[in-house]
Amino acid sequence: MTQYDTSLVWFRRDLRDVDHAALHHALTQSRRVFCAFIFDTDILDSLPRADRRVEFIHGSLAELDAALRKHGGGMIVRHAQAASEIPKLAKELGVEAVFTNHDYEPAAIVRDTAVAGVLEAQGIDFHTFKDQVIFERNEILTQAAKPFSVFTPYKNAWLKQLSLAPAAADAWPTEPYFDRLAQHKGDRLPTLAQLGFEKTNLAELRIASGMQGAADLLEDFADRIADYADARDFPAVKGPSYLSLHLRFGTVSIRALVRLAQDAMRAGRGGRGAEIWLSELIWRDFYAMILFQHPEVVTAAFKPVYDQIKWEQGKAADALFAAWCEGRTGYPLVDAAMLQLNRTGYMHNRLRMVTASFLTKDLGLDWRRGEAYFAEKLNDFDLSSNNGGWQWASSSGCDAQPYFRIFNPITQSEKFDPEGKFIKRYLPELAMLDAKAIHAPWRAKPMVLQAARFVPGRDYPMPIVDHDVARKETLARYGVVRSPREDDPAEE
Numbered sequence: 001m002t003q004y005d006t007s008l009v010w011f012r013r014d015l016r017d018v019d020h021a022a023l024h025h026a027l028t029q030s031r032r033v034f035c036a037f038i039f040d041t042d043i044l045d046s047l048p049r050a051d052r053r054v055e056f057i058h059g060s061l062a063e064l065d066a067a068l069r070k071h072g073g074g075m076i077v078r079h080a081q082a083a084s085e086i087p088k089l090a091k092e093l094g095v096e097a098v099f100t101n102h103d104y105e106p107a108a109i110v111r112d113t114a115v116a117g118v119l120e121a122q123g124i125d126f127h128t129f130k131d132q133v134i135f136e137r138n139e140i141l142t143q144a145a146k147p148f149s150v151f152t153p154y155k156n157a158w159l160k161q162l163s164l165a166p167a168a169a170d171a172w173p174t175e176p177y178f179d180r181l182a183q184h185k186g187d188r189l190p191t192l193a194q195l196g197f198e199k200t201n202l203a204e205l206r207i208a209s210g211m212q213g214a215a216d217l218l219e220d221f222a223d224r225i226a227d228y229a230d231a232r233d234f235p236a237v238k239g240p241s242y243l244s245l246h247l248r249f250g251t252v253s254i255r256a257l258v259r260l261a262q263d264a265m266r267a268g269r270g271g272r273g274a275e276i277w278l279s280e281l282i283w284r285d286f287y288a289m290i291l292f293q294h295p296e297v298v299t300a301a302f303k304p305v306y307d308q309i310k311w312e313q314g315k316a317a318d319a320l321f322a323a324w325c326e327g328r329t330g331y332p333l334v335d336a337a338m339l340q341l342n343r344t345g346y347m348h349n350r351l352r353m354v355t356a357s358f359l360t361k362d363l364g365l366d367w368r369r370g371e372a373y374f375a376e377k378l379n380d381f382d383l384s385s386n387n388g389g390w391q392w393a394s395s396s397g398c399d400a401q402p403y404f405r406i407f408n409p410i411t412q413s414e415k416f417d418p419e420g421k422f423i424k425r426y427l428p429e430l431a432m433l434d435a436k437a438i439h440a441p442w443r444a445k446p447m448v449l450q451a452a453r454f455v456p457g458r459d460y461p462m463p464i465v466d467h468d469v470a471r472k473e474t475l476a477r478y479g480v481v482r483s484p485r486e487d488d489p490a491e492e
Contacts, residue, residue: 004030008090010100011037014250015060016211017067019171021129026099027177034093034182035075040082050198052345052379059209060251073181077189083111087118101131104288105383106295133285134168147293149398155282169258205344214252217243225264228273235348236421244380287388306396308480311366320363323464330463333413334358336426345379356393357407362470367394403478406471413439429459
């Protein structure tokens, strides 16, 4: 039984027409349903004119629009300030309700609160639903009814809750109700140029947008999920799912990914890989919960005492930051990782940890500088996960790596890129070095360098810091948070 004659679904980071909570509820409660996406100027105006994410969204919307049109619907796409355009569009269409999915970022919560207020004044209902996570807000709490701040007990409670409420991973059906989709013939998808953006190297990188792009990656990973636990840490190996970009913009649902892990484990073909992959998906829920419960982490350390740390500042610090950004630190694994990020918008998860540790604990620079750089460059940038990852690396976040555990960029390179395959991909100037010398060229024996016709400092930069010296300085810098009983165990 329908409740509304006409409704509007506001798409944001959920660019698909299947397994979609808001679309399901709108279709089941309405006789006619319009669909809209707003290229929000509040967000777009701060982005570079060549941004892979905007191009990815644009391509995904084109696919989604075509899919909806096959069933009599379509996407209304506008370029405006979303907070004012949604109430304006709702009034223009004469809808009785607007449906959308939850967003947990502080700025989005403010926006949605403002939209809800304007719609209420217009006599239009506003409904929001959980869609981008499995469990949200206060759904997973400690026995004392408090939010978790440590991952492992959160994960255990998450898994227990899913066993008690398995429907949390069920799909929200939409296809049976597609006959209720409505089409607005006045709006079509603007071009990238009309939005003020340029094409990027997205096609050259073979990054496929939309639901089909996500489906292809999901099918490919399903055959590799058993190997995930062993392969995921090696950047030269095809180990990850590469679905993070699609998950970020909702061209695939989180529930579909959880069901894949569950099905693999039940069938006995997922092994430890499926368990570890599911754990990574739970980390995503965890960080979304942390951001919602503690919005102050956007600008401050989760552990306030860590804001007492005196980070390096001034021209010398700026020069170190520029070298890190541009892949000129003299540490091959760090530089190759930063070049991968700059050229592709992607960085392997292991390398995100290595580069973040290097910035904060080798260069002594504020984690917020690195977080902001990743936010600009990462295709899959997600505020909660990016913030959580950077605070983990700098030891200032919830359940973070202890400050005295400092990644050694050379041993990390030797362990996770033993033959230097990843390094050579992004630093071909090191290709003539053997598997031993490539991780720290300046340490190579003279005869090795001579045979390779390689001169450190000429063919590749010398290290901008000495890791051993930097480690001691970091331990001193973090002294403001040190417990008298803490030891200094070996680095990683």
